[in-house]
Amino acid sequence: MINPELLLEDFLTVADIARIKINRDQVSVEILPAPHRPPSRLPAGKMAIYVFVYGDTTLKVGKAGSNSQARYISQHYNAGSSPSTLAASLLKRGGEIGVSNLDNDSVSEWIKSETDRINFVLDSEVGIDGLSLFESFLHCRLKPVFEGFSSQR
Template sequence: MTWAPKEVLADFATVARLAGVSLTQGDIRLEELPAPHTPPARLPAGHMAVYVFSFGADVLKVGKVGPKSQARYTSQHYNPGSSQSTLAASMIADAEWLGLGETERAGIGSWIRSNVDRVNVLIPAPHGIPVLTLLESFLQCRLRPRYEGFRSQRG
C-alpha cells in the first residue's frame, strides 16, 4: 500500500471541521489489512465504514457501508455475482491490466484476499450518513480509485 491512511485521515479531520462536523480523536478507527488479508467477519455494532482496496500503488475501490450493510462490508466485493458494482467484477473486466489469467479470474475472491490490501475506516453511526458520505467523497477525490462509477465517468 503506497497511500498513507493516517496522514489522509488527518486531512479529512480538517475537511470535517470545515463542514461543521465535530470529530474527536477516538471517533475514527483505522483498520489496516495488508495482503494477504482476511475480510472482516462483521461490521462492528453501532458503526458505519468506508473501505479502500489497493493493489500496489493503485487504489482500486473506495466504498461505504451504513450500519446495516453487513454483506457489503464483509463479502460482496470478493464475489463478482453477489451484487452490482463489486471489486471482483471490476477486476475480472480489467483482467488484462491486472495480468489475471483464467485461473485467477475463476478464483478472484481468493486472489483479492491474497494480493489486495484493504483499509477500513470505522465511524460511530450516530455521526450520520452525511459524515460517512463526506469521508467517502473525500477519499475518492484524494485517492482517485481505478474502479469508481461507470467506466465512462472515470478520469
C-alpha cells in the same frame, strides 16, 4: 504508499470546514495487509469506509452503513453478489491493471492474497453525511481505478 493516518487527519480538517462534527476518537483505522482475511463483522453502532489497494494502485473505495454487514464483509469478494463489487470489476476490467485470467472461482482468493485493505470504522453518531463526505474525500484523494462508469471519467 497510502498513509491512512494522514488521510484521516486531512479528512477531519475537511469535515470541520464542512461543519460536520467528528472527533478523532470516533474513527478507528484497521490495516489488513495482503494476504488478508475479510472482516467477520461490522461492529454494532459502527459504519465504515473501506479501501482496496493493489501495489501502489487504489482499486476501490466504498462505504457501509451500520445496516450493511454483507457489503462490508463479503460482497466485494464475490462477483455474483452485486454488479458494483471489486470482484465484478476485476473480472470485467482487470486487464487495465495487468491482472488477467481471473474467473468466478479464483477472483475471491486473488483479492485476499494480492490486495491490502484499509478500513476506517466510524461511530454511527457521525451520521451518513460524515460517512458520505469521507468516501467522497477518499475518491478524490486516492483516485480508485474501479469507481464510477468509464464514460464519466
